[in-house]
Amino acid sequence: MNPFTPTFGTSPPLLVGRDRDLDEFRDGLYGGPGSPERATLVTGLRGTGKTVMLNAYEDAAASEGWLVISETATRGLIDRITHEHLPRLLIEADPRATESHLTAVSFPGGLGVEREVTERHTPRPGLRSRLTELTELLAERGGSGVLLTVDEVHRQGLDDLRILGATIQHAFRERREVAFVGAGLPSAVDDLLSDDVSTFLRRADRRHLRTVGRDDVAQALAVPIRDAGRDITPDALQIAVNGTGGYPFLIQLVGLHIWRADPGQGLIDVDQAQHGVDHARRRIGQLVHASALADLSTVDRSFLAAMAHDDGPSRTSDLATRLNVDRTYVGQYRRRLIAAEVIEPRGYGLVDFTLPGLRDYLREHAASSHWASGDET
Template sequence: MPNPFHAGFGVSPPLLVGREGVLDDFAEALENGPGATGRATLYTGARGSGKTVMLNAVEDLARGRGWLVVSETATAGFIGRMTEQHLPRILRDLDPKAVQRRLKGVTAPLGMGRVDWATAENHQVMAGLRSQVEAVTNLLAEHGTGLLITLDEIHRNQLPELRELATTVQHAFREGRELAFVGAGLASGVSDVVNDDVLTFLRRAERHGLGSVRRDDVERGFREPIEAAGRRVGDPALQIMVRATDGYPFLLQLIGAQTWRLHPHLDEISVDDATEGVERARRRLGTLVHEPALRTASDIDKSFLLAMAADDGPSRMGDVQARLGVGTSYASQYRLRLIAAELIEPAGYGFVTFTLPHLREYLREQAAAGI
C-alpha cells in the first residue's frame, strides 16, 4: 500500500494538524475585507515547523474562494519574477483585452502606434509592481475576489526588495484593495525585517509562531492517514510514535514514513515497527535537520552547544560559562548569536535550551563519534 507519509520540506502532509485556528484567522481576514489585520500575516518557526506547508494551505484556501495567488520565495530577484512572470501571466489570463487597454494608457505618451501582442507583453514587463497589482486587483474586483501574495523564507538579505513589496502592499491596503499578504520565515529573520523602518505595515501584521503540535493532534496526524490508506495502528504503537515526535511536525511525517515502510503489506503497524521506525527517523533527522542547521555554526558556536548538551534539560548560563571556561560577556555574546541563529532559545531567567528537537542527542552522538 502506498505510504501516505512523506517527509520533505515544502511537501504538504496527508493531514495538516494543529493549525486549524491559524487557518481560521486567515479565512476570516479574507471574509472581513480590506482593513482586516490578518490581511497581512506572518508565520514564524524553526526549520520543519511547517511554515511552507502553511503557505500552501492559505493559498489553497484563497483559491477555494476564487482568489488568485502569487507565490514566491524571498531569494534575490523575487520582485522581478513577480513583475515579469506571475503578474503578466495573471493579467493575460484574466483579460487579454484589458491588458491592451491598459497598455494603451502606458504607451500613449511614448507616441507608439499599434499595440500588438509582442509590444503588449514587453510593456507589461516594464510596468512596475504597483501598477500591475492595481491592474490585477481592479480586474478581480469585478468578480468580487482578490489577490493573495505569499512570500516564503523572509530574510534581511532581501531588504531592498522587501521594501518595494511592502510599499506596494501598504498602498493597496490604503486604497481598500482586495489584497492579502502572507509571509513566512525563521523568527529571527522576520524580526530583523519587521524592525526595518520602512516596513511598518509588517510590524502591524498578524504574527503566528508555529510551535509544537499538541499531542492529540499528533495522534490524529498519524492515525487518520494510516486508516485512510487502508492500515491500522494499535494504541501502544501509536503512543510510541506520538511521544517520539515531541510535537515537531517534520518528525511526525518522518516517523510516519519510516514506520509505514517496514511492513507496508501488513494490516497493522506493530509496536516493533513503531520502535524501529522511530529509531530510523531519529537517525535521518540528523542528516535532514541537524546537520543543515549547524552548517553555518562556527567552532565556538559548536563548543557552546556541546557545553549545553551536557545537561538533560534547559542549561543554566552560569554552568555553560564554567564548562567553557569563559567570562560572562563572552558567553552572553555567543548566547545572543545562537538565539539569532535559532539554534537555542531562552528558557526562563538565566537558562537556555535547544530549539530543534533531539539536537542535544545529535550533538552528544557527534561528540562521542569524535566528529
C-alpha cells in the first residue's frame, strides 16, 4: 500500500522538521497557565502543513490527557463550541452527568415503578460559563486542561474570533488550564490582527512554517518507503529530495508518484524517481498554485507572469520594462507579493518565486489567461 498522503489536512506517515515547535508546545502545557505557547498562531503558505501541525498539536495535548476541541473558522464557530463540543465533553468528563430519581414504587399486583432521568449538562448558550464549568470539573479530578484549535482563521470569521479570544483571555487571567492554537495564511492572519481583536490574539506566539531541510526530507521519503516493504537507491532518493524543494505537501506528492512509477519493483531507482518528480510537479499546479494565484489581483498575477520569463531570479528593472511601468509601480507590487510570501528578495534588485514549480505553471498557463492584461489592483 502506498504510504504517502498528499491530501490537505491529512497527517503524513512521518512528520519531520517540526520537532522544536512541538517540544516547545509540550513545554507550554507542562509550564502551566501563563506559558506563552498556550496561545499560538501557526502561519504558512498553502501546502506547508498548517493543518497537519494542528493535528500534531492536538495529538500532543491528547497524549498528556488534555481534552481537545478541533474547529474551523467558519460561520457558527461559537455556536458549535458552546452547544456541541463543550456539552459533549462535560457529559464525558462528569460521572454525575446523568441523574435519576424514583417517581413511583411498585408492589406485587399494584403500582409500577417509574424513574425520571435527566441530563445535568444540557446544551445552552454561554461559552465562558461552559468552559469555566469544564475546567473546574477537570481541576476537581486533578486532571488536565482543554485545548481549542481553530483552522483557517481569517477576517470573515472576525466576530466569532473576537468572542473566542475574549473568552480564552478571561480563562488565562483566571489561570485556568486552557490552551489555544489557530492556523491560517500569513496574509489572512496579519489582516485579522490589524482589526479590533483581543490583545490575547495579538500577543499569541507566532509559528511560521517554512520549507523543510534536506536531511529531514530524505527521512520523510525513505522511512515510509522502507517501512512499507520497499527501498530506494541513494541516487534516486537525492532526485526525489531535490524535486520537493523542501515543500511539505510536495514531499507527500513526490513520494506518492515515485511509489506509483513501478509498484511491482522492490527497489525504486533513478528512472522511477525522476518519473515521480515530473508527475508531482505537474500535479502541484492544479492542487496548490491555482488556489494561491486565485487570491491575488490581476496586476499581482501579471507581475508574476512577467517574472516567469526568467529562468532564475528576476531583476525589477527588467520587470518594469516588460510591464511598461516605472520602478515605483514595480516596487509597490514587489512589496505586496513579498508580504504575501509568493516571492522573496534574492539580493539587491532581485526577486524569485517561493513556491516550487510556480514558474513552470505560470509559463504554461499565463499566455492563455487574462492575467497578463487588465488594471485590477
